[in-house]
Amino acid sequence: MSIDPNFPISRRSLLRAGGGLALVAALRPGSGRAAAGTEYQILAGTGEVHLLGQDQPETAVWAYNGKVPGPPLRLPQGESVRIVVENRLEEGTTVHWHGIRLPIAMDGVPGISQPPIEPGKTFVYEFTPPDAGTFWYHPHVDGLQQLGRGLSGALIIEERVPLAFDRDLIWMMADWRLDDRGQIAGGFGNKMEAMMSGRVGSVVTLNGSVSAGEPVRAGERIRLRLVNGALARIMALRFEGHRPVVVALDGQPCDPHEPENGRLLLGPAMRMDVVIDMLGKPGQRYRVVDEFYKGLGYTLTWLAYDAAPPIRIRPLDPPGALPRNPLPEPDLTTAQRHELVIQGGMMGAGAMAGLGGTTGGSMMGGGMMTCCGMGGGAAGGGMMGGGGMSGMMGSGMGTAGSGSTTWSINGSSMTGDGQAGMPPLLTLNLGRSYVLALRNQTVWWHPMHLHGHSFKLLSRNGVPVPHRQWGDTALVSPRETVEVALVADNPGDWVLHCHVMDHQVSGLMTILRIA
Ligand code: C2O
Ligand code: CU
Ligand code: CU
Numbered sequence: 001m002s003i004d005p006n007f008p009i010s011r012r013s014l015l016r017a018g019g020g021l022a023l024v025a026a027l028r029p030g031s032g033r034a035a036a037g038t039e040y041q042i043l044a045g046t047g048e049v050h051l052l053g054q055d056q057p058e059t060a061v062w063a064y065n066g067k068v069p070g071p072p073l074r075l076p077q078g079e080s081v082r083i084v085v086e087n088r089l090e091e092g093t094t095v096h097w098h099g100i101r102l103p104i105a106m107d108g109v110p111g112i113s114q115p116p117i118e119p120g121k122t123f124v125y126e127f128t129p130p131d132a133g134t135f136w137y138h139p140h141v142d143g144l145q146q147l148g149r150g151l152s153g154a155l156i157i158e159e160r161v162p163l164a165f166d167r168d169l170i171w172m173m174a175d176w177r178l179d180d181r182g183q184i185a186g187g188f189g190n191k192m193e194a195m196m197s198g199r200v201g202s203v204v205t206l207n208g209s210v211s212a213g214e215p216v217r218a219g220e221r222i223r224l225r226l227v228n229g230a231l232a233r234i235m236a237l238r239f240e241g242h243r244p245v246v247v248a249l250d251g252q253p254c255d256p257h258e259p260e261n262g263r264l265l266l267g268p269a270m271r272m273d274v275v276i277d278m279l280g281k282p283g284q285r286y287r288v289v290d291e292f293y294k295g296l297g298y299t300l301t302w303l304a305y306d307a308a309p310p311i312r313i314r315p316l317d318p319p320g321a322l323p324r325n326p327l328p329e330p331d332l333t334t335a336q337r338h339e340l341v342i343q344g345g346m347m348g349a350g351a352m353a354g355l356g357g358t359t360g361g362s363m364m365g366g367g368m369m370t371c372c373g374m375g376g377g378a379a380g381g382g383m384m385g386g387g388g389m390s391g392m393m394g395s396g397m398g399t400a401g402s403g404s405t406t407w408s409i410n411g412s413s414m415t416g417d418g419q420a421g422m423p424p425l426l427t428l429n430l431g432r433s434y435v436l437a438l439r440n441q442t443v444w445w446h447p448m449h450l451h452g453h454s455f456k457l458l459s460r461n462g463v464p465v466p467h468r469q470w471g472d473t474a475l476v477s478p479r480e481t482v483e484v485a486l487v488a489d490n491p492g493d494w495v496l497h498c499h500v501m502d503h504q505v506s507g508l509m510t511i512l513r514i515a
Pocket of ligand 1: 098140449451496497499
């Protein structure tokens, strides 16, 4: 079969039973609402893309269908889909459909769900997404490198009834460490970094390139789907002059609310749907800044208003809630409780100067991460100044190797991206409710992700989490304990891991067996 890598998603005409040739409706540009039973093809291969902007040299990447990010897949809720993945890389790969509640055999974890798809081979993923919302897809083999070189894409499950927004936008964010020729720097799996914040890069892209501005129209109401597709970078986005309302986390609707301090906090792999009314002035530009790492704020992009007058005069009513997904409600009166204790990493006071962390003395000023060579920050949006990565370093660093250990959960460390034969940490009874207490005894942040389920966020350090929030990835801050609850309704061996990829591959992963 021949596939044009420039065409985002190739679709085959389908021969239905009865022999008629079913014509598939044409895609609207920029959208890809799928008909039921549609088949998609995705090629994992290499490509060259303009990460730094059209006038800048291309960067060699690994990419789905030659694009970074990969083609956004928009699938209808509750309809089965077939996705044929062909591997044109020189190493094995799989695709993980992050956040989708699907059968274990379709989950893409090597050794548990399937063997890796070998070079030149294909694998057909088939599943029926039960939940509408914002998800994403990425490899689960050699994840640190394959994700870090560009393999990821947005996966949107469309509500059965279209909702009333003027526009539905995806912002797929990725973080890159580039050398002075604008190429991806090697050194994936650096041991020292793995014990700290992980591989945080030097350039953040929005939908595949450094952003010079996102065009908006005064008066419009946008559903914005934020996806943090970074290996390790945590983001805290603030929209100057605007008041985004959070309506979903990790694809799951919550009670609409404005975020604490006006900042949208997104760890790696996390998604957030926000509704933004564009109430700025025509012709103006408003910054969208990421303020997570202290002293290392940067402008991700600008809301760039068209000069035209507002599309509506009277402000809209506040956004309503999205329709809830068919999630099983955990029974907290009978739920069994398990503690999962996270340990490891470089110890030392002030190891993390992000939000809510401390401003540790920075031993690393200017060193270590300047391999990026993108100094000066002259190129605008999403570009870090050179040599200023100290905000994510710990003071514990200074004394070589003090207190360095590998990561573990309840004393066991599963490394890599998934493997056969790993004994489960816990066996959960199919259909029973559980409370998992994620107890972070380290001085680092961990976005803890469970496959195959969405969980309800109960509490942080004993304080109830408001707004009926669910997710598949819980961002646990240094020394924090986060309680989540779920019904163990999906049989299989499910990995639970930190989505800072360096942490995952160096021990911060375990298995929960549901049987
Ligand atoms: Cu996106 Cu195992 O994860
Ligand atoms: Cu996942
Ligand atoms: Cu972690």
